[in-house]
Amino acid sequence: MRALLVLAGLLLLAAGLAPAALGGNGGFAPVTPESPNAERIHDTWIFVSIFIVAIFVLVEVLLVTFIWRYRRQRRERFEDGPQIHGTTSIELMWTVAPVVILFLIGGFVFYKLPGIADVPRASASGEERLVVRVTGRQYYWQYEYPNGAVAIDKLRAPAGVPVRLEVTAPDEDVIHSWWIPALGGKIDAIPGVTNETWFEAKRPGTYDGQCAELCGLEHATMLASVEVLLAAEFAAWLAERGRGRASIELGEEEWRGACAKCHGLGGEGGIAPQITGSPVLADREALEEIVRNGRGEMPAVGSGWSEEQVDALIAYLRESPPSGS
């Protein structure tokens, strides 16, 4: 009787969790997908979950039932149970059944795989894909667009267009991992290797993620976000950013992404020393030297930066020098 109650309780629990799992919230399934590849991963998760939950319920119900049903009660402390040494047919059953289930799971993965891994050349409505180079660095993400536009940490992308990401890290940097949960799985940014992944966001919005491979002291603050814009807005932004002028906006992104994570938003210091009021900030040559080559424990955060990127940082620092708080 009690076993039945436990069984009923477990089933109720499973029934209660199922909507949460299907709704993709509360952490019972990957976050609500916003891109076809993430959607297919989500489907795979649901498919696998059917078997996982079934096996889980089966094992735990059997366990609880046996614990209740075969407890000692009034039998003697050391009274032997029936001396059953095994039954080949039953054992074969529980060897073969998992094999069948695993074949089903594996088959489903292969069925979904092309839709997850292959980057589409164009959207369903025929718009050609956009290619963005994503570079993971201690401790920020740099994005380079085909027209030469550069952005830091926040990736702008058009809605409804496939975006192919070429993910890498500079030779002298460490391994990072690119991951925006709503837009698909993660892919490592490895020095000397260029990996690819993609997404095609269905609608405008901002999707957050962060570096998923321990990359040093400020790994936890290496955040990334994707801001999906309507196609026209995106085109305007890209043209503006790609014009090659020292943009204050880019300078601010660089300050926040490459400098402030260690030195503090106001330059007040963090794991790195305070730099508020430092003469270096106003001295283009000194700043360029230290940013491009690093110094002491500071990594060369700006090695490989274009002249425009250095100019942008200077322009931003001239306009709003860090105030110390």
Added chain:
Amino acid sequence: MSRCGPGRRDAASSVASIFCEYERSLRPCLTTSSIRLATGDHSEMSSSAAPRTPGWHRGRVASWLVTTDHKRIGILYIATALAFFVLAGVMAMLMRLQLAQEDVDLLGPDRYNELVTIHGTAMIFLVVVPILAGLGNFLVPLMIGARDVAFPRLNALSYWLFAFGGLVLMLSFFADGGAAKSGWTAYAPLSTQDPGSGQDLWILSIHILTASSLAGAINFIVTIQNMRTRGMSWTRMPLFVWTIYVFAWLLMATLPTLSAGLTMLLLDRGISIGGWEAQTHFFDAAQGGSAVLYQHAFWFFGHPEVYIMALPAFGIISEVIPVFARKPIFGYKAVAFSTVAIGFFSMLLWAHHMFTVGLPNSLNAFFMVTSMAVAVPTGVKIFNWLATLWRGNLIFETPMLFALGFLSIFTIGGLSGIYLAAFPIDWQVHDTYFVVAHLHYVILGGSMFAIFAGLYYWWPKMFGTVLDERIGKWHFWLMFIGFNVTFFPQHMLGLEGMPRRVYTYSNGEWEGYNLTSTIGSWVMGAGLLFFAWNVERTWRKGTRVGNDPWQADTLEWYATSPPPAHNFDEVPYVTSARPLYDLRRRLREKDGYRAHL
């Protein structure tokens, strides 16, 4: 000696006298009131056996320092590993405090990364593996009816290497630049770029521990292969011995790869001896090296390591469940051979830790299939254990509680592994708290629960006393509840996007689960205090028990508790996988054995 009652027998003993001795041994020994250490009389024994032992070897402390007795070495292993368990556990609780809420400012990023690294490394290399090696040391010769391991001195060397390797790791906190900060995996190039000495000491420590494990593994293999008593064929060997045998082969097969990888890492960091300096570039992309190569070297060892920690735990469960269900193990051969199958497959699936490095999908598919294949023999074990419970006479003493807790928790850890094996899903959950939850369900809820089952179960054999049941139950329930409260919510955190190894987070949505997890970790901590109290109390005034308090099946229970230095005066001829069950049955057939129950 700690033998009960007077009756010594002639050397030429008959089957009848073996019966008598076993029967006598079932009675609790009431004459000795003080608690003696296992083999506490060892020094006197060996002094009479080998008169030329120098006097100082017999001192209370010195006798432990110079011992080559497998039982004492086993106990040293376990005690040392439990001390490291306390240290690494405190590290974990500090990290949980740091993560209890968003933007906590308790540990800085450098301190946090040190704790992440040393907690992981210590729990694996200094806690789980050594406790299992310690149990193996204590039990394998007793279970196979041998007097000691094949190479007792090598065994002592293996223990002392472990102890000093552990000290090197713990003391690296005080090194120039602090302890290693690159995680227990020490991925290049992060680990090659860290200027501090902590990373070098980490490599040194693992090298020492590797040497220790290799010596231990050779010892286990030679002992099990050659020193089984009369009648003990491979299929009459206790299942724990089976798992230790596969454990030893896995160590032998995979540790050299780790050593090679770590040596390359050390050379990449650059070495200078005298004025001579050298630096290689195996993993340095700027010089044409490959960072991914290190991951292959590491995981070719790293994944079998999981089974190195899991298999002997399975062995413990396979010993405990039948005794407390009063039934033979269901499908002995299936359980034994599935151990071998798991060991074999475990060496074919290392790259499932590398699904996100951008390997070709054909390769990912291969490693998915092998990872899933290992689920089959693991499932066989779970169902065989369940079937052993079926129609049993279940007794819920603490060893059994931990074994049943293991079953319910390990099932979750095994099942969440299926998600990780399906590599597109792994692309979502890799390197997140989902993986942290999964690995703790396997290693803490799996191996560590089994280890506690084993410690409660074999404590009477080691020390002649039994751990307190009431405190034991508190220990179990606090651990069981605390464990699930700590780690179940971490699955959700991972799915919501929280990566592992972050020292802080600024996402308010993650706070609820994180706080729950932190509270759970303190409940577990309280459970461990109960264990410490139990050990302390039993040490002072534990109840003496007979040689076979659980009426178990395997040979170690035939020896006295604690066993003398030479283990057995005589070993009964082994006629099945359950020699003591056979003895009891024949006793019952003979006369009024039942009266003593």
